[in-house]
Amino acid sequence: MLKHRIIPTLLLKDNTLLKGVNFNSWRTVGSALPAIKVYNLREVDELILLDVSATLDCRRPDFEAISELASECFVPFTVGGGIKSIEDIKELLRSGADKVCINSSIYSNPDFIIEAVNYFGSQCIVASIDVMRNNSLGYECYSYSGTKSTGISIYNWITEVERLGVGEILITSIDYDGTMQGYDFELFSSISSTVNVPIIAAGGAGNYQHFVDAINKCNVSAVAAASMFHFTEQTPLKAKYYMQKNGVPVRILR
Amino acid sequence: MNVIVIDYGMGNLYSVVSGLKALGVETNITSSSEDISNASHIILPGVGSFSEGIRNLKESKLDVAISDAIKSKNVSLLGICLGMQLLAERGTEGSECNGLGLIRGEVKKFEQNESGERIPHMGWNEVRHNNNSLMKGIPSGNDFYFLHSYYFNPTFKRNIVSTTPYLGNFASSINDERVWGVQFHPEKSSKYGLKLLENFLNV
Numbered sequence: 001m002l003k004h005r006i007i008p009t010l011l012l013k014d015n016t017l018l019k020g021v022n023f024n025s026w027r028t029v030g031s032a033l034p035a036i037k038v039y040n041l042r043e044v045d046e047l048i049l050l051d052v053s054a055t056l057d058c059r060r061p062d063f064e065a066i067s068e069l070a071s072e073c074f075v076p077f078t079v080g081g082g083i084k085s086i087e088d089i090k091e092l093l094r095s096g097a098d099k100v101c102i103n104s105s106i107y108s109n110p111d112f113i114i115e116a117v118n119y120f121g122s123q124c125i126v127a128s129i130d131v132m133r134n135n136s137l138g139y140e141c142y143s144y145s146g147t148k149s150t151g152i153s154i155y156n157w158i159t160e161v162e163r164l165g166v167g168e169i170l171i172t173s174i175d176y177d178g179t180m181q182g183y184d185f186e187l188f189s190s191i192s193s194t195v196n197v198p199i200i201a202a203g204g205a206g207n208y209q210h211f212v213d214a215i216n217k218c219n220v221s222a223v224a225a226a227s228m229f230h231f232t233e234q235t236p237l238k239a240k241y242y243m244q245k246n247g248v249p250v251r252i253l254r
Numbered sequence: 255m256n257v258i259v260i261d262y263g264m265g266n267l268y269s270v271v272s273g274l275k276a277l278g279v280e281t282n283i284t285s286s287s288e289d290i291s292n293a294s295h296i297i298l299p300g301v302g303s304f305s306e307g308i309r310n311l312k313e314s315k316l317d318v319a320i321s322d323a324i325k326s327k328n329v330s331l332l333g334i335c336l337g338m339q340l341l342a343e344r345g346t347e348g349s350e351c352n353g354l355g356l357i358r359g360e361v362k363k364f365e366q367n368e369s370g371e372r373i374p375h376m377g378w379n380e381v382r383h384n385n386n387s388l389m390k391g392i393p394s395g396n397d398f399y400f401l402h403s404y405y406f407n408p409t410f411k412r413n414i415v416s417t418t419p420y421l422g423n424f425a426s427s428i429n430d431e432r433v434w435g436v437q438f439h440p441e442k443s444s445k446y447g448l449k450l451l452e453n454f455l456n457v
Contacts, residue, residue: 001376001379001380001419002371002375002377002379002420003377003378003379003397004377005377005378043444045377045378045444046377046399050400067268070269070272071268071272072272074267074269074272074276074441074442074444074447075399075442075444076399076401076439076442077269077442090263093265093266093301094265094266094267094268095268096266096268096269096272097266098266098269098301098401098439098442099306099401117305118306118307118348119302119303120265120301120302120303121301121303121347121402121403121405122374122403123301123374123376123401123402124265124301124302124401167374167376167403168374168376196366196372196373197372197373197374198372198374198376198377216384221372221376221377222377241445251378251397253444253445254367
């Protein structure tokens, strides 16, 4: 049986790891390389690294830094931030990424996503969508690390990114991000049945039960978390023991 | 032992190389036919679409170099993910086209069924194997990391080394003489993944 994944998310800015609340009030939480080494020792299922300033600074991904981090990573490694071209993706894969995560470029250049899917295969292309609650649209999508409203509702956008051929969708609730009060269940339960590709839920995880709820009640394939692993004593491994006890299939090394 | 990893422009070569490095094995990343003919162990990794992959191999005549090496000498080959799929006779991703034809079979797209299992098949799943030498010391049913929407459908059951339960059961690794293919990513499957790479070098 396919296991549900627990994915620590690392947010990177100038080689420093950050974590915020509602995509704001950023705190430094250390440097990336030691964090990756520790997660690797703990046999996490996968890691996501997002360079949150690349697009805002109008620069390409920092391939050298990513290559150094990837060399310490023996589990699947998804990298995002600042990706605008096929050449960027090639270079990231050469630097050791297994999948790439794209957000802002999908809005500005959907054809690029089609081209990327044709070239690298859909399994390599992850769409990242940041959403905020909004009275008229329900949930509105934001680009540029949550700074730019798009006027597009999540329901229309997930249909669109799936049509473009992406292999997986990472959805982050800006409202719940960093609050550690649990995932936005209304959001995730209303979308996962409408999508055929795997969904990774992000934003709000604060304890192991939140993972169980997201998987059992909202039918997501994987759960991402940052603050709870940075700021509490909880670990991905203990999360898996808890989830296994609660009937969620997870990967536990024999 | 002369281990090479073939670079044909299809992605993540470095995780294989760093996986082998962790085992203390130095590898040569190459796109030269001469290196292929001098190798004892060839690793063909890759992510991407079948048609792009085979086109890139053909453009640099690596397809011929690989086939010649397999035919003429005692060389072992391991295809990983797209590299496994390219061993087939035919593929359908991108456009329909011929593969390397080193193991009989064709590559097909997963089809959605009633199970609710999503496509791509992405994540950790069981590999139930038949104790082929590639799997030595690895418990049958151990989880490996998968990342694909297409699968290898071998013509002969005898070529199947392991199966994995997803949208039915599919062949997650295959073998014919000195050619192996694994659909999952051993270089990303931690302890037992590295064990599998080690086994390949020792077969």
